[in-house]
Structure formats: C-alpha cells, structure tokens
Amino acid sequence: MNEVDALDLVREALWTIIISSSPAVGAAMIVGITIALFQALTQVQEMTLTFIPKILAIFLALIASGTFVGAQIASFTELVYDKIEHGF
Known part of the structure; x- marks a missing residue:
C-alpha cells in the first residue's frame, strides 16, 4: 500500500461519513x-x-434514511474488503 492508495481510502471514508451523516x-x-x-x-x-x-427530527430522519445510510456503509465496507482481498 502506497500513499496514493491510503489517501484514496481516506477520501472514500470521509465521503461515506459526509453522505451518511447528511x-x-x-x-x-x-x-x-x-x-x-x-x-x-x-x-x-x-x-x-x-x-x-x-432530537426528534434526527431520530425521524435516521428512521427514514436508515436503508440509505446502511447501503452507503455497506458499499464502503465492500470496497475496503475488495482492496484487502485483491491487494492495493
């Protein structure tokens, strides 16, 4: 793993956090x-x-967007596992 791969992984992690928390x-x-x-x-x-x-608005937003947030996190997890499996 070189610097470019590490930065790409960090960029994807930050993007996933931003999208999931929005x-x-x-x-x-x-x-x-x-x-x-x-x-x-x-x-x-x-x-x-x-x-x-x-608190109520955040709770309702998380209930309404739970599948979307879960899909984003699952997609990032699959990306990380794929990079681990096939190498960087």
Whole structure:
C-alpha cells in the first residue's frame, strides 16, 4: 500500500461519513433554523427549547434514511474488503 492508495481510502471514508451523516445533520439544521426564527419572532429566549425538537427530527430522519445510510456503509465496507482481498 502506497500513499496514493491510503489517501484514496481516506477520501472514500470521509465521503461515506459526509453522505451518511447528511440526513441527520440536515434535519437538525432545518429544525434549528425554524426554532431560531420562532424564538426571534416571539422573543422567547429559552436555551433548552431546541433540544427536544432536534432530537426528534434526527431520530425521524435516521428512521427514514436508515436503508440509505446502511447501503452507503455497506458499499464502503465492500470496497475496503475488495482492496484487502485483491491487494492495493
């Protein structure tokens, strides 16, 4: 294994992490912006108001995108095992 192969594997790992985490992060971001807008409009400045809606949104996003995330991780795992089996 040389540097190019190692960097390619790290690049694929980072891309898999970004793709797999994007549904949960996107849901949390949308809910966070919505709650922040609600707080700005009503001038309710409660710090703990965002936690429960964000947790629920992340949980629902993970349930909805579970097969997609699992497929991405399985694809990366197959790539790694294929590289191990056939050599770098």
